[in-house]
Amino acid sequence: MFKEFDLSNLENSKELLEKFLDENRKKVDELLKIENKTYKNFVLPFQEIGESINDFLTPIFHIDSVKNSEITTKVYEECIPVISKYETEISQNENIYSALVDIQSKEKSTLNNIQNKVLENEIRDFKLSGCHLENNKKKRLEEINLRLSEISHKFSQNLLNATKSFEMIIDNFEDVKEIPASDLELAKFEEEGITKYKFTLQMPSYLAYITYGTSREKREEIYKAYCTRAPENGKIIEELLALKDEKVKILGFENYAQYSLATKMASKEEDVVSFLEELGSKAKNRAKEELEEIKALALKDGISDFKSSDMSYYSEKLKKAQYDLDEEYYRPYFEQQSVLNGFFDFLHQMFNIKFTKANTPAWDEKVKVYDLSEDGKIVARIYIDLEARKEKRGGAWMNNWHTYHRNSKGEIKLPTAYIVGNFPQSTEETPSLLRHSDVVTLFHEMGHALHHLLSKIEEPFVSGISGVAWDTVEFPSQFLEYFSYDKDVLKLFAKHYQTGEVLDDAAIDRIIKAKNFQSSLATVRQVEFALFDFKLHQKLYKTEEEIQNLLDSVREKFSAMIPPRYNKFQNGFSHIFSGGYSAGYYSYKWAEVLSADAFYMFIDSGNIFNKELGIKYRDTILSQGGSYDMDKLFFNFAQREPSVDSLLKIDGIIS
Missing domain, CATH: 1.10.1370.40 (Neurolysin; domain 3)
Incomplete structure (x- = not known):
C-alpha cells in the first residue's frame, strides 16, 4: 500500500536516476507517437510519469536536509544537473506542449473542471518555461535553470556549514544562571574537571542563550555570529538575482515579480505592495509603542544604548512581567x-x-x-x-x-x-x-x-x-x-x-x-521581509551594496528597530534564495x-x-x-x- 523509506543505495543515486529518467524519456516518446491523443491516453500517463519522479527523488533530496553529511551533499550535487537537464528538456518540448493545446481545443467541453484545470496549468507552465521560444533562447534557459539549482543549494549549504561551525563556550555560571534547566542540561559538558556550557547557532541552542543568557556581551556575540553567517552568500545573491532577471526577460516579463505572480492568486504587483504597506502602516505606531515598553524595562538595568541583541532577552522578561508567562514553566x-x-x-x-x-x-x-x-x-x-x-x-x-x-x-x-x-x-x-x-x-x-x-x-x-x-x-x-x-x-x-x-x-x-x-512588532517584521523580497524582484539590484540599500529603505519606512550595520539578514534569507519563496514571501x-x-x-x-x-x-x-x-x-x-x-x-x- 505504501512505499517504504529506503536509501540503502544512496551512493548510486546518480546512476539510478539517469537510468530511471532514460526510461521516462522512452515513455514520453511512446506517448508522443500516439496518433489520436486524448486526455485519457496522453495526459493521464504523462501525469503519472511526473509523479514517479517525485516518488524517486524526494527521499534523496530530503535526506540531505535531515541527515546532512558529505555523502548526502555529494549525491544531491550529482543529481541536481541530471534532474535539471531532464526537467528543462520536458518543459521545453514543443511536441508535448502542442499535444496539450490540441487536446484542450478538442476536448474542453467534454472534460470536467478538474481535468480542464490540469490542462490550463500545464499549458501555462510550458509557456512560462519558454517552450514557445527559439532554440538558442531555450538553450540559455537550460543553462540558467541548472546554475540556479546549483547556487541556491550552495546558498543553503553555506548557511548550514556556518551554523554547524560556530560554538560559544562559557565556563562562568554567572553568564548562564537564568537559562532554563532543560536547555542548560543540553549545553553542559565537562572538560578537565571543569563544568562548561556550549551554545551553537542551532535554533534551540541559539534561542536558549539569546532569550535567557545573562551576559549582555555573550548575547551580542551569539547574535552577531547568527546574523553574519555565510558572508559568501552575498555574492551568490548577486548571481541569483542576475540569472533570474535574465531568465524572465527571455520569457517576456518585465521583472521577476511579474513572472512570479503568473502562478499566484494576487494578479498585480501594485496589489501586493499596497496590501503589505497597508498592513505595515496600520501596525507601525503600535509596534513603536511595543518597542518603547521593552526599552523602558532595559533602562531599569541601566541599559540606555538598547541593541537588537537585547531584544529577545528583555522581550521575554517583559512577557513574564506582563503575563507572568515563563515558557519554561510550560515545557x-x-x-x-x-x-x-x-x-x-x-x-x-x-x-x-x-x-x-x-x-x-x-x-x-x-x-x-x-x-x-x-x-x-x-x-x-x-x-x-x-x-x-x-x-x-x-x-x-x-x-x-x-x-x-x-x-x-x-x-x-x-x-x-x-x-x-x-x-x-x-x-x-x-x-x-x-x-x-x-x-x-x-x-x-x-x-x-x-x-x-x-x-x-x-x-x-x-x-x-x-x-x-x-x-x-x-x-x-x-x-x-x-x-x-x-x-x-x-x-x-x-x-x-x-x-x-x-x-x-x-x-x-x-x-x-x-x-x-x-504582535505589531511581529507584523512589521513580516512586512519588512515581504516588501524587501518583493521589491528586490521588481527590478535588477546588481551589487551587495544596492541590495543592502533596498533593505535599509524598507526598514526605514516600516521597522520599529533598525538592526546594527553588521546584520546581513539577507545572507541567511533561505526562504527566498533557496526555498522557492522568491517574490512570494508576501504569501x-x-x-x-x-x-x-x-x-x-x-x-x-x-x-x-x-x-x-x-x-x-x-x-x-x-x-x-x-x-x-x-x-x-x-x-x-x-x-x-x-x-x-x-x-x-x-x-x-x-x-
Whole structure:
C-alpha cells in the first residue's frame, strides 16, 4: 500500500536516476507517437510519469536536509544537473506542449473542471518555461535553470556549514544562571574537571542563550555570529538575482515579480505592495509603542544604548512581567508524545481522521510514522521528525512525497508526507519537552500535511498541495495554528509529563493573553521581509551594496528597530534564495487573511470543536487540493469573500 523509506543505495543515486529518467524519456516518446491523443491516453500517463519522479527523488533530496553529511551533499550535487537537464528538456518540448493545446481545443467541453484545470496549468507552465521560444533562447534557459539549482543549494549549504561551525563556550555560571534547566542540561559538558556550557547557532541552542543568557556581551556575540553567517552568500545573491532577471526577460516579463505572480492568486504587483504597506502602516505606531515598553524595562538595568541583541532577552522578561508567562514553566506540560496524542485526538474530533502508529523504517530512530484513516479506512501516511540534530537543516517544514491520485490502471494511490522540526532533544533522562511556540509550529506544519494528505482529487497535478497557488498554500497551515491557542484544545494534551496533572485554566489564560504580545512588532517584521523580497524582484539590484540599500529603505519606512550595520539578514534569507519563496514571501500574510477569517467562523459558531464546520472545511478546502483556485474554494466554504479585518482583529491590532 505504501512505499517504504529506503536509501540503502544512496551512493548510486546518480546512476539510478539517469537510468530511471532514460526510461521516462522512452515513455514520453511512446506517448508522443500516439496518433489520436486524448486526455485519457496522453495526459493521464504523462501525469503519472511526473509523479514517479517525485516518488524517486524526494527521499534523496530530503535526506540531505535531515541527515546532512558529505555523502548526502555529494549525491544531491550529482543529481541536481541530471534532474535539471531532464526537467528543462520536458518543459521545453514543443511536441508535448502542442499535444496539450490540441487536446484542450478538442476536448474542453467534454472534460470536467478538474481535468480542464490540469490542462490550463500545464499549458501555462510550458509557456512560462519558454517552450514557445527559439532554440538558442531555450538553450540559455537550460543553462540558467541548472546554475540556479546549483547556487541556491550552495546558498543553503553555506548557511548550514556556518551554523554547524560556530560554538560559544562559557565556563562562568554567572553568564548562564537564568537559562532554563532543560536547555542548560543540553549545553553542559565537562572538560578537565571543569563544568562548561556550549551554545551553537542551532535554533534551540541559539534561542536558549539569546532569550535567557545573562551576559549582555555573550548575547551580542551569539547574535552577531547568527546574523553574519555565510558572508559568501552575498555574492551568490548577486548571481541569483542576475540569472533570474535574465531568465524572465527571455520569457517576456518585465521583472521577476511579474513572472512570479503568473502562478499566484494576487494578479498585480501594485496589489501586493499596497496590501503589505497597508498592513505595515496600520501596525507601525503600535509596534513603536511595543518597542518603547521593552526599552523602558532595559533602562531599569541601566541599559540606555538598547541593541537588537537585547531584544529577545528583555522581550521575554517583559512577557513574564506582563503575563507572568515563563515558557519554561510550560515545557513539562508539553512532552512531545503527549502533545502528539492530544493533537491527534483533536484532529479526530474536528476532521474525523485517526492516527495509528506504523511499524516501518525511517531515516532516524526518533522519527515517528503514522497511518491516517477516515471511517476505519487507511487514507495516508505521515513521517514526523521533530527533534533538533546537528546534521539537520534549521527551521520546520512539510515535505510531500506521494500524491493522492488514480493511476492509468484505475488504482487509487495513497499520499505520504514528512513533517520536520527542530524542537528540544530528548535524552535518556528527559523526554523532549516543547515550548508552546513549538506546539504552534507543529500545528502549522500539520496544517500543510493535512492539505496534502486529505486530498480526494484523482489527477496528481492538482491533488494535495500540487497546483495550489503559492500565495494561498499557507492558508491551511495558519488556520490550524490558531487552534493551538484555544483552551479546550490545549487541555487535550497539556499534561505534566511526571504527574499527569493538566495545565490549569489560569496558566492557559496567560498563554492566550500573551498570544498578541508584540504582535505589531511581529507584523512589521513580516512586512519588512515581504516588501524587501518583493521589491528586490521588481527590478535588477546588481551589487551587495544596492541590495543592502533596498533593505535599509524598507526598514526605514516600516521597522520599529533598525538592526546594527553588521546584520546581513539577507545572507541567511533561505526562504527566498533557496526555498522557492522568491517574490512570494508576501504569501504568508496574504494567506493569513483567509486563515484568520476561516478561524473566526468557528469562534462565531460558539463551538471551537464544531465538527459539522470541521468536516465542511475538510471537504471544501482540504480534500480539493489545487483543483480549483483558492478564492473559489474559500467562497464555497464561507459563502462570502474574506476580510482583512479578521486578521487585524485576531492579531489585536484593531479591536
